[in-house]
Structure formats: structure tokens, C-alpha cells
Amino acid sequence: MADLVRFDVATEPRCPFALGRGALAELAQLESRYSSSFAVTDATVAKLHGQRIGLATRAHLLLPAGEAAKSFAHLEALLEAMARARLDRQSLVVAFGGGSIGDTAGLAAALYMRGIAVVQCPTTLLAMADSAIGGKTAIDLAAGKNLAGAFHSPIAVLADTDTLATLPAEQVASGLGEVLKCALLAGERELAFVEQHAESLRAGDSAALARAIEFCARLKASIVARDPRESGERKQLNLGHTFAHAIEHVAGYGRIPHGVAVGCGLALACAASERASTLADQELAARVRKILAHLGLCSSIAELEARYACTLDRAALVEAMALDKKNRSGVVRLVLPIAAGDVARDVFALPQDLRELLV
């Protein structure tokens, strides 16, 4: 295990992060500290990677793949299955899959007996680079994505890059949307890395992906440690997300992958920043659009509509943005890029201005 990248997310309690090939081999030792464990995954991950955690011989539940898992019905079914498996307060939940599995299993762990331990074992680029870190969990309401949830830090994150080998191109692209977001937040060095390695990242090159995951995870860990409850600094991680959540909501959850929507949201946030005169680096908007294209992602609503064969009603998008969790009293608040490594938080936006951006 000497070749794993390791660092701690300094939450309370601290959360060790282990990244690299074979990281899942550490699960058994973690589990030995708990009275029992229960795994949550989906059928695809179970088939492709179940043997990595000995799934066949352990208590587990399969949820649907993707955003469909994040419903009240599946949360309830999971909690009932955990109760039938006799989990107690010293039991461990093993979230084994992408971001949706991590979100739903993490929330179930937060709620079961008012909170038991969870270990996040992300199997997608998006989950390794972003969602498995920091303790945010949630399911979706009809009214919007991630509207019901809890902060519940995992006891550890085991990001085994061996699981990325089977990831479909669409899922790689989705993860790269979050990677680009992190690069924009981290600074010029990381943005240049993504720019220069766009093709190999898109092709799923494991060395390039591991480097990207590492800088994303380190960035997120440092921000989350300083602001675990998203009262200030952590809000910057929502760059592009107000647009993305509206896109996913209007398209119908699961139709457009989260990271693809985030990618488009980054281009729209750059455009909004230009319009609000918040953008200091005048090249940034065009540069982001170019990187998005190289990563196989979209820069406009029209592009998304064409690729996913759907219509994204502009008025409905604006309406959905008004319900974003970051808003107060119906005024839309955006995180906007200023330059690589610099963002403005809590920038107010008017519905008519937003609508004009949604081309």
C-alpha cells in the first residue's frame, strides 16, 4: 500500500483519504473496528467490482444506478434493509459506487438511529474528485435536487483508481466537469494542467486522472476543513452548480449527468461574471469554453439540448434557479469566477439577466 496517496480531511472527527490502485484492500481493517457492516451499491458496480470488497458474502442492498437512487422511496427501502440486517449504533455503512450511491447511503447512515458510521468507497471520477469528500449527503425532492439531506462526515474515503478502468466515456466526461471546476478554484497551475492534458483525461488515462483527483480532493479537503457547514468559504465549491442543478431539474434528474451540467454551468458562470463585470481575467471565458470542448463537454444550453435530445425551457430554468439552496428570499445568489484561483461569492442576479445567459 506504499504507493497510495494519503492525507486527512481535517473535519471533526478527521477523515483519512486514501487514493490509488488497490485502495479498497484497506476496507477490511477499517471494518474490524465496527460491530457489523452493510454495503450499498448498484448492479453495475456490483457486477464489475463487487469481488473487490467480497460483496457476494456480505450484507448489502443494490440501489438503481445514478440519480434515480436519490429518492425517498429508495432511502426508506435502504433504512428498512439496514434495520432487518440488525445494524446497531456501532455498525458501519459501506457506500460503494458513484456520487448518488454515496449521497443516499451517506444520508441513510446519518439518519439510522440518528447517525452511524459510513465509509465512502467512490468508484467514479466524479465521486473520487468531489462528492465522496466533505460529508454532504442528500436526496432529491420533486421541487429540486439535493433539497433533503444532512452533513455527515465519512470515517474514511477509499478511492481505488482500479475501478475507473471500466468507467464509460460519458461518466469520465461528467467527472471532468467537476475536475475543471476544481482547477478553476485552485489556480493557474491546475487549470493549465487540465488544459494541457484535456485529451488524455478525456481518454481516461489513469495517471492523468489520478493527478487530477489528487488536486481536486486536496482542494476540497482544505476548504471543507475550514468551513464544514458551508457558512462561507465552502460556498465557492458551488461554482457552476446553481446553473447545473437547474439544468438537471428541468431535463429530469438522470438525463444529463451531473458533471456535464456542471461543465456547462462553468461556461454560464463565466458569461454571468462578464456581464456583472466581476470577471478580471478577460481571456477566461473563452479559455473555459475551449477546455470544455476538449474535455468533450458542452458550453451552452443549446449544445446540451442537441446532445441529449431534450428541450430545456428557459423560463423553467430561471424558475428552478430561484429555488437553489443558496438563495435567500427568492433572490438568486451566484458564485462567479474572477480569474483562475479567485471567485466572488454571493453575487446577486436578477431573473431577466439570468434568462439572457441561457442561450
Add this chain to the structure above:
Amino acid sequence: MADLVRFDVATEPRCPFALGRGALAELAQLESRYSSSFAVTDATVAKLHGQRIGLATRAHLLLPAGEAAKSFAHLEALLEAMARARLDRQSLVVAFGGGSIGDTAGLAAALYMRGIAVVQCPTTLLAMADSAIGGKTAIDLAAGKNLAGAFHSPIAVLADTDTLATLPAEQVASGLGEVLKCALLAGERELAFVEQHAESLRAGDSAALARAIEFCARLKASIVARDPRESGERKQLNLGHTFAHAIEHVAGYGRIPHGVAVGCGLALACAASERASTLADQELAARVRKILAHLGLCSSIAELEARYACTLDRAALVEAMALDKKNRSGVVRLVLPIAAGDVARDVFALPQDLRELLV
């Protein structure tokens, strides 16, 4: 408002508790600090006391009365209604009703956008004396009561004793089960008060009830402040509850009122304590049974079966106790009385011993 009893529950953040006639008049001032508010109640409370909070002209949702409210379906409906009402992170949930309303509304507040503020406005003796204080929220699973929940402290508790005037005798008796539990935990002075005022408490005498609520609330506040997450001392508040939860589960939630089940649980805990040689005060078991009778409560499973016209399968009761949240690895742990004001926590019990107590 000079005649209200006031003290703070020293949770983080602190939670002011106001008790007395007209306490609900303070709601308007509390609400002025929030961007919007949303009330949760049931049809009976709405009809009898809705005008006290101007329910007709405010955003609200009616849930079923009693334990039936504490389901996934109602939690989901409530969260969706909150989203349709456009609650944001600065909004306030007003939980207006008995313990089940407080539990469900409190959990919805804990989950909505990962946590917004809730003010608990209890309208029953049980909720004022116990459940509105301390931030425990939960709903029931098919596998057991309160198995899915969160710790979420209210921003304040407004216990308006005017609402107790309409409380049915069965609900008064139920509240008195928790009052007797608190008296047993608090000490000889409180136990003697309940013993000497059993008839007036049972008759709903407002002065006697207010005194009882005050000592219960102060006891709970002091324990919760020292152990908000129930890692040690707070467990004593579960006195009688392992039995009570099993009784409610086997009878079917809602059939036997919670406090009535707790009352019976106290008699069974005394019996278990005698059997385990944990009971120091040899008079206590008989004394508790006598007080229960004077309060209109039951001391045995057979008495409950007769009063509620149901059969409580003894094996099913033992089975349900094994799933109690306090247990580890299937071993049942009980809180047992030693004497007035003194309990033993984490006493192990064997299924066959439990079964013999359930007469």
C-alpha cells in the same frame, strides 16, 4: 409575560424555554428574525388552538394526529410542501402540536436544505414535559420506532399551558407516564410530589401540571446540556423506554399512547431491577405500581392488553427489545432504577429473563 417560567437549555446554540399561560404570544417576535415561516400541526390542534398562532393566514401543513404522522410518506409530503412554500435557509419551521408533530416537523427542519431552524410549540403534556426539549427528532420504520432521525435543537420551546385545557384524559395519562419517569430520575422530592398530587394531575389540574412540567423540563434540560448526543448520561432518560418501544411496536404504533407504554415500562424496569439485584430501595417497585394506578396507568402487560383490547405476544416483545437503539450486537441493554434519583445504565439482560418479566 411576567408570569412565564423561563430558563435556557444550554445546548449549542442555547435554546430558551418559556412555560406558562399565553407563551405562544412570543412566537411573532421570534419569527421576525426569519425570512419566512411554515407551521406544521394536526387537524385537532388546528381546530382547537389554531387561532392562537393565526394559523388560517399562514403557510402550513396538517399531518395526521399521533404516531401516524411519523412515517416516510408524511415526512416526504412535508418536505415537498416546504419547498413549494419556497422556504430558504433563513426560514423557520413552527412545530405546533404533540410529540409526533414535533418529531416529524423537527426532522423535516433538520433535513430541509441540510438544516433550517425550528421552534417547538408543544400542545400536549407529554411534549411539554419531554419530547419538545433536547433536539431528538425521528420517524418510525416498519422495523421499529424512532429508527430514522437526527439531533436538531430547536431555536426555542414555547410551552403554552392554555393548550392543555382541551387535552383528553388519555393524553393527560400518557404525559403522566413521562412525568413519573422524570420524577423517578429527579429524586425523592419530585417522586413525592407526583405521589401526593396523583389525583389532581390525573384530573388535569393546571397548577399541578405546570409544576410537574417545570421539574421535568429542568431535569431534561440539565441532562441534555451535559450530553447532547446521548453518549452517556442522557441514556438515563430512556428509563422504561426499551420496554415501551417494544410494547408500542408489537401493539402497532398509535394503539397504545407512548406515555402509557412508558408508565408500564417503569413498572417493568423496577421488576427487572429487583431481579437483577440492582434495586437498592426495596419499597420502590410497589410504590411505583401504586402511583401508576393512581395516575390511571398500567403496571403490567396483561393490564395493557385488557385496557386496549389487544394481544401483546411475549416473544415478539422480546424480539423488538433486541432491536432497541441502545443495544450493541444483539445484547439488550436496560436503564434500571436503583432508588429515587438514581439509576444504573447499560445493564445487560438476557432474552429469557426479559420474557419472564412480561406478565
